[in-house]
């Protein structure tokens with residue numbers, strides 16, 4: 068066991084404070100990672116506030132982890148000391164069910180995926196995430212960060228990047244396809260970059276035009292404010308695919324009207340309250356409303372390699388650990404451009 072410094076939420080809705088947590092001894096197939104950077108995902112905030120239901124406290128959030136391997140277990144074959152690596156939203160799963168075998172570990176039907184934090188590992192111990200100095204992870208749940216990607220802008224790819232890459236690929240974003248990204252926050256701005264790199268015609272649907280210049284710079288072809296009712300008249304029947312990254316409940320009926328016939332609205336946002344859906348919004352036009360959760364380990368590696376090849380990292384605001392609480396407030400106010408990343412040397 069190793070004691071490491073961390074930032075933790077002591078109880079639901081309480082501010083984060085500095086503490087220490089224990090990391091398990093490096094096992095046969097484990098790697099010890101010196102964490103360099105950890106992104107702040109809106110999911111960290113939902114869980115720290117118990118917005119998704121009962122959570123485990125103290126909680127060390129953080130599932131956008133970039134660092135360097137500093138020790139490997141005797142059975143480790145994929146990584147060596149000094150390798151640049153990342154860890155995303157899961158640190159384990161059953162390894163055996165149909166989904167795990169198919170590389171969809173995030174949908175493990177055996178034990179369920181073990182979350183990087185706010186979960187219990189196989190020994191029944193709580194897991195603690197990336198707002199800390201070091202973490203011990205089974206090598207099968209670790210990915211390699213390509214040399215061309217700096218670790219600070221790579222960290223957010225481990226959740227925000229894969230969460231957009233996976234549905235964009237699954238629903239065929241590419242040349243000739245009109246794709247809308249709903250919400251221009253941490254996930255949304257990655258969606259703009261990745262959909263553009265895949266060759267799609269990209270539209271941002273944001274609450275206002277405040278971030279329009281940035282959106283166009285990051286690769287969007289069009290940018291519209293959803294606060295303007297004219298947007299819904301102008302864009303009716305336009306998109307092959309809409310990916311919603313919105314963290315709050317939304318009128319999905321209005322957005323389904325923006326799809327072409329047989330278009331798909333893939334939702335990745337995880338609001339704390341249910342939404343109302345009029346099923347007639349799907350019937351006319353044969354539309355699909357779908358969901359997607361992060362991506363598997365092999366797909367996460369594919370995404371990192373794709374991002375490195377296209378020079379894609381996150382747009383980040385690097386902060387010290389003492390600024391995490393303030394950063395949470397800014398994320399809640401849609402005032403993030405576009406991902407806060409913690410320099411873990413400040414912990």
Ligand code: NAP
Pocket residue numbers: 107108109110111113226227230249250251252253254255272273274275312313314315316334335336337338359360361398399401403405
């Ligand atoms: P974020 O940085 O806060 O971005 C969310 C964006 O949604 C905001 O920037 C804002 O964009 C828009 N928005 C917020 N409140 C809104 C409202 N009331 N009405 C309309 N638009 C609103 O959050 P994030 O880290 O990207 O995460 C987004 C959501 O995805 C969260 O719920 C998170 O838990 C979830 N998530 C899901 C997965 C998954 O695997 N499915 C993975 C990671 C995160 P504009 O300012 O442009 O309007």
Ligand code: ZN
Pocket residue numbers: 108109110111130156226227
């Ligand atoms: Zn996340």
